[in-house]
Amino acid sequence: MGTDKHTTASIYAILRDRICLLDYPPGTVLREATLAKEFGISRTPIRAVLQRLEHGSLVTVRDGVGTIVTDIDAAELCDIYEMRLKVAELIGVLAPRDITPDDEAAAQALLERAKRLVTHYSASEYWQINHAQHALIADLIGNSVLRETWDQLYYHSARFWYREASRAPDGVAQDLVAELSEISRALRARDARAVGYIQRNFIAYGFARLKAALNPDQPIS
Amino acid sequence: MGTDKHTTASIYAILRDRICLLDYPPGTVLREATLAKEFGISRTPIRAVLQRLEHGSLVTVRDGVGTIVTDIDAAELCDIYEMRLKVAELIGVLAPRDITPDDEAAAQALLERAKRLVTHYSASEYWQINHAQHALIADLIGNSVLRETWDQLYYHSARFWYREASRAPDGVAQDLVAELSEISRALRARDARAVGYIQRNFIAYGFARLKAALNPDQPIS
DNA sequence: TTTCCTATAGATGTATACATCTATTGTTAG
DNA sequence: CTAACAATAGATGTATACATCTATAGGAAA
Numbered sequence: 001m002g003t004d005k006h007t008t009a010s011i012y013a014i015l016r017d018r019i020c021l022l023d024y025p026p027g028t029v030l031r032e033a034t035l036a037k038e039f040g041i042s043r044t045p046i047r048a049v050l051q052r053l054e055h056g057s058l059v060t061v062r063d064g065v066g067t068i069v070t071d072i073d074a075a076e077l078c079d080i081y082e083m084r085l086k087v088a089e090l091i092g093v094l095a096p097r098d099i100t101p102d103d104e105a106a107a108q109a110l111l112e113r114a115k116r117l118v119t120h121y122s123a124s125e126y127w128q129i130n131h132a133q134h135a136l137i138a139d140l141i142g143n144s145v146l147r148e149t150w151d152q153l154y155y156h157s158a159r160f161w162y163r164e165a166s167r168a169p170d171g172v173a174q175d176l177v178a179e180l181s182e183i184s185r186a187l188r189a190r191d192a193r194a195v196g197y198i199q200r201n202f203i204a205y206g207f208a209r210l211k212a213a214l215n216p217d218q219p220i221s
Numbered sequence: 222m223g224t225d226k227h228t229t230a231s232i233y234a235i236l237r238d239r240i241c242l243l244d245y246p247p248g249t250v251l252r253e254a255t256l257a258k259e260f261g262i263s264r265t266p267i268r269a270v271l272q273r274l275e276h277g278s279l280v281t282v283r284d285g286v287g288t289i290v291t292d293i294d295a296a297e298l299c300d301i302y303e304m305r306l307k308v309a310e311l312i313g314v315l316a317p318r319d320i321t322p323d324d325e326a327a328a329q330a331l332l333e334r335a336k337r338l339v340t341h342y343s344a345s346e347y348w349q350i351n352h353a354q355h356a357l358i359a360d361l362i363g364n365s366v367l368r369e370t371w372d373q374l375y376y377h378s379a380r381f382w383y384r385e386a387s388r389a390p391d392g393v394a395q396d397l398v399a400e401l402s403e404i405s406r407a408l409r410a411r412d413a414r415a416v417g418y419i420q421r422n423f424i425a426y427g428f429a430r431l432k433a434a435l436n437p438d439q440p441i442s
Numbered sequence: 443t444t445t446c447c448t449a450t451a452g453a454t455g456t457a458t459a460c461a462t463c464t465a466t467t468g469t470t471a472g
Numbered sequence: 473c474t475a476a477c478a479a480t481a482g483a484t485g486t487a488t489a490c491a492t493c494t495a496t497a498g499g500a501a502a
Binding site for chain 2: 083
């Protein structure tokens with residue numbers, strides 16, 4: 001295993017997903033030599049990947065120490081989420097591309113998967129649907145600069161929502177069903193602006209939940 | 222010359238500025254070996270810098286060919302500017318930091334420099350003031366994610382505005398005076414939201430001018 | 443026992459040789 | 473003369489040896 005032909009892009013996606021899915025929790029120290037050995041290549045392309053991850057604020061490279069998966073404080077988490085709320089509102093505003101029946105079908109398929117998730121929960125399946133939903137919506141964005149920003153914000157914050165959802169998974173599947181139902185409705189109506197606002201709202205719900213977890217108002221200990 | 226001790230960060234800033242100031246016009250092919258020789262280091266740290274520039278969409282690295290300074294088509298220029306218009310509106314909205322007398326003084330100093338520019342124009346001085354104004358406003362942004370996005374958008378589009386301003390420099394100094402006057406007024410009023418809206422407006426003025434240059438409505442040929 | 447200093451293991455940063463890829467130029471077949 | 477192809481120069485991509493930096497463990501002095 002691991003003897004496949006990896007490209008820097010594929011290794012980047014692999015490491016990014018490991019960080020997002022908390023296979024590498026915040027604080028994890030990655031070693032270039034170890035990763036190089038795992039993927040059967042030298043340190044040079046591994047370094048390029050790590051530097052790219054560093055640009056996305058997913059890791060910090062420290063000379064003589066290693067590459068450390070970043071953690072986040074409450075203030076920075078708020079910064080990311082407040083930004084995402086505002087950027088979501090732009091999705092349907094800045095020249096979205098035309099919605100097609102394919103988009104509708106893709107959302108419907110995700111909705112069916114989410115419904116199955118309610119009765120048979122799986123963290124892995126939850127995140128696959130989540131990622132697919134993100135990709136679906138990002139693909140609607142016609143403005144390339146907005147799409148890039150939207151993507152970066154998503155990957156910057158995903159793991160912190162994942163951590164919270166893993167701690168208290170109650171209702172996340174139902175919420176995902178509700179979100180995808182609304183998105184399907186908006187796509188049927190060919191209303192890209194509605195899609196953006198639905199995203200905004202569900203990001204806000206998640207944000208409220210994260211804030212409640214950070215500042216537990218009812219510490220009945 | 223060039224024997225000073227450069228760091229990757231300083232080399233990054235140098236090359237970024239050369240691209241922004243059109244010392245390296247779009248289409249220029251940069252060679253790693255040449256740059257390495259110029260800065261007295263090996264290709265390795267040069268490659269790290271070029272990859273960072275590529276991440277900011279300032280260059281494209283092509284295997285076997287070289288690192289090419291990116292050009293831009295009308296559609297992408299519109300994408301960037303439409304995004305900047307929207308992001309500017311967020312400057313005073315997403316938790317700006319408190320405005321201090323120092324900010325006021327800095328803006329006033331820039332205004333004085335801009336006034337001198339009207340009678341004694343210098344492209345170099347124009348861009349130093351422009352950059353300083355950008356840094357001043359970016360520093361007001363309390364949301365770190367917004368600040369990063371704002372910065373990236375600025376450096377992504379700066380050279381295209383510079384190219385247009387160089388072609389027809391009439392009025393750019395006066396416009397800069399007007400913009401800095403308004404910014405000074407907003408800072409005196411401690412009104413960060415006003416600063417953001419002023420930025421939005423002058424970006425819109427520049428955008429209109431760029432569009433007019435791209436689609437000359439009066440092609441009397 | 444505590445504290446400070448020093449030696450060291452092991453990490454990233456850098457330089458360089460080599461592999462691979464691209465564009466071009468020159469040659470040859472039609 | 474034109475077009476296709478092959479050889480080649482020179483670029484980036486990769487692997488690796490070496491330089492430098494960091495944290496830590498261990499020993500000596502107070």
